[in-house]
Amino acid sequence: MRVLIIDDEEDTRSIASMSLSIIGGLEVLEAESGADGIKMAEVEQPDVILLDMMMPVMDGSETLVALQSNAGTQRIPVIFLTAKAMSSEIERLKRMGAVGVLTKPFDPTMLANQVRQILEG
Secondary structure (H helix, E strand, C coil): CEEEEECCCHHHHHHHHHHHHHHCCCEEEEECCHHHHHHHHHHHCCCEEEEECCCCCCCHHHHHHHHHCCCCCCCCCEEEEECCCCHHHHHHHHHHCCCEEEECCCCCCCHHHHHHHHHHC
């Protein structure tokens, strides 16, 4: 499974990437902005996108809307990574079309399993 991580924080990308690849055995791609992530998603066609909510210029919500309106990326499932874990925010993101929401800080030993569980439904 190929996972694209879109997050402006290098530390978060590094930890998530290592936990998904080393512990989870997944192939990981990284993008540091919403715009870069959209371009990478179009070209690489990952199986899932882990998307940070709070990013400069183009936040997670705007990135999700752009992914959904792009014929090349609209079918790729998106899981948000966010520090805002209020149930109202989680419900809002799911209504927007996210398949799941994981909270920061996440447990690196559990991240790959959490992604798989969300995708399995």
